[in-house]
Amino acid sequence: xxxxxxxxxxxxxxxxxxxxxxxxxxxxxxxxxxxxxxxxxxxxxxxxxxxxxxxxxxxxxxxxxxxxxxxxxxxxxxxxxxxxxxxxxxxxxxxxxxxxxxxxxxxxxxxxxxxxxxxxxxxxxxxxxxxxxxxxxxxxxxxxxxxxxxxxxxxxxxxxxxxxxxxxxxxxxxxxxxxxxxxxxxxxxxxxxxxxxxxxxxxxxxxxxxxxxxxxxxxxxxxxxxxxxxxxxxxxxxxxxxxxxxxxxxxxxxxxxxxxxxxxxxxxxxxxxxxxxxxxxxxxxxxxxxxxxxxxxxxxxxxxxxxxxxxxxxxxxxxxxxxxxxxxxxxxxxxxxxxxxxxxxxxxxxxxxxxxxxxxxxxxxxxxxxxxxxxxxxxxxxxxxxxxxxxxxxxxxxxxxxxxxxxxxxxxxxxxxxxxxxxxxxxxxxxxxxxxxxxxxxxxxxxxxxxxxxxxxxxxxxxxxxxxxxxxxxxxxxxxxxxxxxx
Amino acid sequence: xxxxxxxxxxxxxxxxxxxxxxxxxxxxxxxxxxxxxxxxxxxxxxxxxxxxxxxxxxxxxxxxxxxxxxxxxxxxxxxxxxxxxxxxxxxxxxxxxxxxxxxxxxxxxxxxxxxxxxxxxxxxxxxxxxxxxxxxxxxxxxxxxxxxxxxxxxxxxxxxxxxxxxxxxxxxxxxxxxxxxxxxxxxxxxxxxxxxxxxxxxxxxxxxxxxxxxxxxxxxxxxxxxxxxxxxxxxxxxxxxxxxxxxxxxxxxxxxxxxxxxxxxxxxxxxxxxxxxxxxxxxxxxxxxxxxxxxxxxxxxxxxxxxxxxxxxxxxxxxxxxxxxxxxxxxxxxxxxxxxxxxxxxxxxxxxxxxxxxxxxxxxxxxxxxxxxxxxxxxxxxxxxxxxxxxxxxxxxxxxxxxxxxxxxxxxxxxxxxxxxxxxxxxxxxxxxxxxxxxxxxxxxxxxxxxxxxxxxxxxxxxxxxxxxxxxxxxxxxxxxxxxxxx
Numbered sequence: 008x009x010x011x012x013x014x015x016x017x018x019x020x021x022x023x024x025x026x027x028x029x030x031x032x033x034x035x036x037x038x039x040x041x042x043x044x045x046x047x048x049x050x051x052x053x054x055x056x057x058x059x060x061x062x063x064x065x066x067x068x069x070x071x072x073x074x075x076x077x078x079x080x081x082x083x084x085x086x087x088x089x090x091x092x093x094x095x096x097x098x099x100x101x102x103x104x105x106x107x108x109x110x111x112x113x114x115x116x117x118x119x120x121x122x123x124x125x126x127x128x129x130x131x132x133x134x135x136x137x138x139x140x141x142x143x144x145x146x147x148x149x150x151x152x153x154x155x156x157x158x159x160x161x162x163x164x165x166x167x168x169x170x171x172x173x174x175x176x177x178x179x180x181x182x183x184x185x186x187x188x189x190x191x192x193x194x195x196x197x198x199x200x201x202x203x204x205x206x207x208x209x210x211x212x213x214x215x216x217x218x219x220x221x222x223x224x225x226x227x228x229x230x231x232x233x234x235x236x237x238x239x240x241x242x243x244x245x246x247x248x249x250x251x252x253x254x255x256x257x258x259x260x261x262x263x264x265x266x267x268x269x270x271x272x273x274x275x276x277x278x279x280x281x282x283x284x285x286x287x288x289x290x291x292x293x294x295x296x297x298x299x300x301x302x303x304x305x306x307x308x309x310x311x312x313x314x315x316x317x318x319x320x321x322x323x324x325x326x327x328x329x330x331x332x333x334x335x336x337x338x339x340x341x342x343x344x345x346x347x348x349x350x351x352x353x354x355x356x357x358x359x360x361x362x363x364x365x366x367x368x369x370x371x372x373x374x375x376x377x378x379x380x381x382x383x384x385x386x387x388x389x390x391x392x393x394x395x396x397x398x399x400x401x402x403x404x405x406x407x408x409x410x411x412x413x414x415x416x417x418x419x420x421x422x423x424x425x426x427x428x429x430x431x432x433x434x435x436x437x438x439x440x441x442x443x444x445x446x447x448x449x450x451x452x453x454x455x456x457x458x459x460x461x462x463x464x465x466x467x468x469x470x471x472x473x474x475x476x477x478x479x480x481x482x483x484x485x486x487x488x489x490x491x492x493x494x
Numbered sequence: 495x496x497x498x499x500x501x502x503x504x505x506x507x508x509x510x511x512x513x514x515x516x517x518x519x520x521x522x523x524x525x526x527x528x529x530x531x532x533x534x535x536x537x538x539x540x541x542x543x544x545x546x547x548x549x550x551x552x553x554x555x556x557x558x559x560x561x562x563x564x565x566x567x568x569x570x571x572x573x574x575x576x577x578x579x580x581x582x583x584x585x586x587x588x589x590x591x592x593x594x595x596x597x598x599x600x601x602x603x604x605x606x607x608x609x610x611x612x613x614x615x616x617x618x619x620x621x622x623x624x625x626x627x628x629x630x631x632x633x634x635x636x637x638x639x640x641x642x643x644x645x646x647x648x649x650x651x652x653x654x655x656x657x658x659x660x661x662x663x664x665x666x667x668x669x670x671x672x673x674x675x676x677x678x679x680x681x682x683x684x685x686x687x688x689x690x691x692x693x694x695x696x697x698x699x700x701x702x703x704x705x706x707x708x709x710x711x712x713x714x715x716x717x718x719x720x721x722x723x724x725x726x727x728x729x730x731x732x733x734x735x736x737x738x739x740x741x742x743x744x745x746x747x748x749x750x751x752x753x754x755x756x757x758x759x760x761x762x763x764x765x766x767x768x769x770x771x772x773x774x775x776x777x778x779x780x781x782x783x784x785x786x787x788x789x790x791x792x793x794x795x796x797x798x799x800x801x802x803x804x805x806x807x808x809x810x811x812x813x814x815x816x817x818x819x820x821x822x823x824x825x826x827x828x829x830x831x832x833x834x835x836x837x838x839x840x841x842x843x844x845x846x847x848x849x850x851x852x853x854x855x856x857x858x859x860x861x862x863x864x865x866x867x868x869x870x871x872x873x874x875x876x877x878x879x880x881x882x883x884x885x886x887x888x889x890x891x892x893x894x895x896x897x898x899x900x901x902x903x904x905x906x907x908x909x910x911x912x913x914x915x916x917x918x919x920x921x922x923x924x925x926x927x928x929x930x931x932x933x934x935x936x937x938x939x940x941x942x943x944x945x946x947x948x949x950x951x952x953x954x955x956x957x958x959x960x961x962x963x964x965x966x967x968x969x970x971x972x973x974x975x976x977x978x979x980x981x
């Protein structure tokens with residue numbers, strides 16, 4: 008089992024620990040803070056309720072988490088060492104010396120630093136090429152971006168290995184090839200932060216008004232397209248050059264005092280803190296973290312459905328794991344109901360009480376049907392070529408409740424698969440508990456005529472195999488159910 | 495019927511036209527561009543496919559759209575006049591003179607300007623107090639933010655009226671009380687734009703890398719929480735002051751050359767245009783607009799489910815319209831199936847072919863069931879007090895297809911409503927076409943024990959009224975259906 012070492016906890020180190028742990032790595036933590044275990048535990052709790060449900064395919068079983076009083080113990084044998092200690096160069100350099108005396112020379116040593124360039128971190132190091140910047144964004148267990156900042160000291164092999172590991176964690180490594188203070192994203196945040204401080208100081212807007220100006224407008228846009236793509240689209244038919252022709256001249260206007268930094272007096276700090284309390288104080292920080300994660304999961308899953316941006320990153324991560332997570336025609340024991348779904352219940356499938364809502368049962372069964380279709384050969388390519396299955400009728404029996412984060416699975420029995428007809432019986436479980444059954448009758452159709460027609464010979468053959476293999480299975484309890492007419 | 499006048503079309507004027515038209519206003523357009531009608535038509539097409547589905551309650555019937563060769567004709571009788579002509583002060587002032595000579599003195603005259611302060615627009619006007627800045631964000635028919643910038647010339651009454659109108663359009667008016675160049679949001683965009691141009695010019699990052707740095711990280715965060723709230727949460731237990739104590743000192747670092755503006759040479763323009771083509775050129779602008787709108791709708795509906803940010807704005811807009819859109823116990827003709835759902839099919843309910851997907855039929859029926867529960871008294875307050883209905887069994891018959899944007903409705907017949915039992919039959923229509931039926935058997939439960947129990951007397955009484963009223967309705971075709979056991 009691969010091991011990651013987390014040097015320095017808190018929100019960022021804890022986020023990395025969660026990301027590794029939930030992706031099946033063992034995680035060894037070193038942090039002299041006596042509160043480290045509690046703080047990391049809280050980040051982990053947030054991650055466990057939100058991250059697994061982002062995937063439509065199960066994450067691997069969690070790794071083992073351990074805390075170590077000795078830094079050498081923590082890093083011994085780790086393939087990845089993530090440093091997230093306070094932003095002081097002398098401290099980081101000292102920590103790297105200790106790390107490199109004890110770790111595998113092949114391990115990747117990433118720093119979460121937002122403030123230092125990798126060349127500064129590599130200065131005087133035992134093995135400079137081992138050290139890179141891997142700068143994450145809070146919450147680290149949800150947001151995919153990692154700014155991977157390298158120097159010529161880092162070998163191409165090591166860089167590629169780092170990217171692969173991060174992709175395996177469901178992250179999006181952005182290679183920043185020319186190091187610069189604050190990398191890329193924080194330079195934008197810094198620019199906005201300065202402008203925002205001026206607006207607050209000059210009484211133009213409160214913290215709340217500034218935040219609404221962001222999240223009710225361009226903030227929503229930026230969750231799916233960045234600055235340049237947004238402007239390209241806005242440039243309309245005439246395109247990017249047209250947009251820049253219109254926008255370009257504005258850059259000269261004396262719009263901003265951005266180079267001046269407002270003095271960070273106690274007065275200004277109090278003003279901001281007071282406005283922030285008025286804006287957000289009715290929720291605790293823990294509540295805001297959960298609200299934030301609920302929102303992020305909902306929006307990222309919306310982007311999954313569109314296969315765009317962060318959603319596309321998630322789909323790619325799922326696709327890489329799917330072959331091992333779900334059986335196909337060759338690997339399944341066809342004599343038994345076939346596993347067609349295995350996942351954590353995502354946050355946006357549940358009501359405010361955390362219970363999975365009614366309509367999501369059908370969404371889960373529809374996903375199971377889609378998987379069964381894939382198994383018999385009606386996959387994305389087949390559908391793109393004009394054939395598919397339409398559901399004619401569905402019957403769902405709700406038997407028990409489940410919650411956000413629960414690991415559910417669906418096992419599917421084929422009651423009939425012949426010619427145009429496909430009749431499936433799905434059973435949804437959590438552990439040994441039968442949560443619901445879903446029975447579906449489908450017809451194979453031509454996507455062009457929208458009318459029933461015979462499936463391909465390959466699909467017929469697959470269905471014949473399953474028919475034969477499942478012939479011994481009893482007719483399921485609950486199949487053929489009707490909602491009885493009231494007396 | 496209230497009328498809005500759109501002076502100047504294009505992406506922004508067309509977006510305003512769409513926003514007004516789809517909310518039931520008549521819209522009169524004046525734009526000397528011979529292509530105005532075509533361009534506005536394209537924006538309207540994008541709006542029609544995306545905006546109605548954002549609402550779970552139908553928008554009013556569309557208003558009438560007309561194009562006028564004479565500005566005076568366009569503004570006569572309009573309650574709102576939105577100016578979106580090119581960003582030249584002399585042109586805008588000339589246009590306002592013509593508008594104010596012909597319009598209702600009580601009409602609100604909003605400018606979409608991103609560049610001018612309202613005092614500049616009011617200078618020398620016939621009625622300065624009639625003019626405000628109402629600055630929107632593209633796409634205007636989807637993003638809720640309007641920066642409403644006023645001066646002391648604008649009366650409190652007029653300002654309140656403007657806000658009410660905008661809320662009625664589903665917008666979020668942000669009152670910018672102290673005018674400043676570029677208002678609020680564009681100052682942030684300007685700051686980021688400059689920094690981004692430097693990064694491209696200096697070869698630190700391409701347009702694509704910059705965009706990924708935004709949309710894979712803080713961009714997703716900003717769709718739901720702005721700068722200050724995000725930092726408050728990041729400050730963790732210690733809160734905002736702690737965060738600022740850590741972050742504050744960074745402001746002095748020489749991180750940015752932001753005050754300097756890179757020279758906008760042909761070379762730089764070509765560099766950007768070329769990188770933008772490489773990044774986004776595989777989609778046409780029209781395709782990118784549709785992708786963008788699909789993404790925005792998906793994410794905004796995800797925020798609706800969380801009742802947060804832009805999603806909360808949408809829910810409030812729906813709630814205001816719901817009483818008139820759907821009947822209740824007093825206003826319904828109880829002798830007939832009751833209208834429990836009426837909406838446009840949203841973009842995120844459909845597959846890549848634009849057809850409504852299977853699992854969304856149950857979502858629609860579940861919404862219908864929720865509405866029926868509300869009608870008989872099991873509303874949000876009742877549920878908060880510990881009673882609700884759980885669905886035990888559901889049977890859905892899929893009869894016909896429908897598409898994004900289609901106006902669908904559900905009419906619900908109560909087959910049994912007595913004691914703990916509730917047995918509903920929903921019929922989903924598009925026009926006269928029966929799309930699907932959904933039969934549900936529910937049990938009234940205690941949310942505390944999670945077990946069936948008798949509903950309140952008020953609910954019993956409501957069900958008794960409906961039982962009596964609907965006694966004459968025939969038992970529905972398709973009720974009591976089962977999926978037949980294969981021979």
